[in-house]
Amino acid sequence: MQLKTKAIVISTLKYGEADLIAKCFTLDKGLVSYMLKGIRKSKRGKLRVSMFQQLSLLEIEAFHKENKKLQYMKEVRSFHPYQTLQSNVYKSTMVMFLAEVLKGSIQEEEKNQALFHFLKDSFLYLDQSETFKNFHLLFIVRLTEFLGFYPDQQSIDFPVFDMLNGVFQLKEYNSYSFNDSNSGLLKKLLNVSGFEEVNQIKLNQERRKNFLDFMMLYYELHMQGFKKPKSLEILQQIF
Numbered sequence: 001m002q003l004k005t006k007a008i009v010i011s012t013l014k015y016g017e018a019d020l021i022a023k024c025f026t027l028d029k030g031l032v033s034y035m036l037k038g039i040r041k042s043k044r045g046k047l048r049v050s051m052f053q054q055l056s057l058l059e060i061e062a063f064h065k066e067n068k069k070l071q072y073m074k075e076v077r078s079f080h081p082y083q084t085l086q087s088n089v090y091k092s093t094m095v096m097f098l099a100e101v102l103k104g105s106i107q108e109e110e111k112n113q114a115l116f117h118f119l120k121d122s123f124l125y126l127d128q129s130e131t132f133k134n135f136h137l138l139f140i141v142r143l144t145e146f147l148g149f150y151p152d153q154q155s156i157d158f159p160v161f162d163m164l165n166g167v168f169q170l171k172e173y174n175s176y177s178f179n180d181s182n183s184g185l186l187k188k189l190l191n192v193s194g195f196e197e198v199n200q201i202k203l204n205q206e207r208r209k210n211f212l213d214f215m216m217l218y219y220e221l222h223m224q225g226f227k228k229p230k231s232l233e234i235l236q237q238i239f
Contacts, residue, residue, distance in 0.1 A: 019036060104225070107223070160177050182211050
């Protein structure tokens with residue numbers, strides 16, 4: 001069948017001498033891998049490598065066959081070209097990290113339009129924002145809502161966060177229960193209204209580093225096969 005849909009580029013992989021495999025999160029089909037034949041040697045074709053940078057927002061026309069691991073694109077265009085996201089060195093470092101988180105966490109090949117719109121709106125905000133030092137902290141917290149392990153806020157006034165169960169408690173009942181500054185920051189992030197508000201929270205580099213390590217452990221506990229992104233260390237050197 002032929003399909004027109006919007007897509008977000010998650011990752012790309014070189015294949016052979018001229019091909020590229022692009023993993024995209026689409027509005028209508030969820031996670032899909034596309035074989036882009038000859039794209040790395042084509043200079044005048046409709047498909048160009050520059051279109052498939054991480055987190056690019058695309059509108060695609062593709063051929064889809066059920067039970068096939070690789071699909072094929074016919075046409076593609078950017079439905080919202082970024083102004084700064086891939087040219088600003090600080091934002092591009094954040095993009096590299098976020099894309100790696102998404103690659104490790106979006107595992108099911110099923111439609112999730114709410115997640116698609118969350119991703120799209122978040123990246124458009126980041127593209128337009130001048131203040132974004134805390135953007136990624138709120139993003140990885142909000143992402144858990146779509147992945148199925150958003151922290152339970154019913155007992156948010158309790159001091160201890162139990163990672164295994166995703167709940168706040170009075171006492172530390174296991175080795176993954178924490179009563180520290182990371183649990184306190186998690187509470188703040190669960191209560192902020194959005195990205196504009198989160199960027200008003202004053203944090204130093206060490207606090208951001210510790211909280212990212214804290215959240216990556218949370219992801220590892222709740223997502224089979226999730227590994228700490230290789231780009232995390234680079235990101236923590238900048239923010």
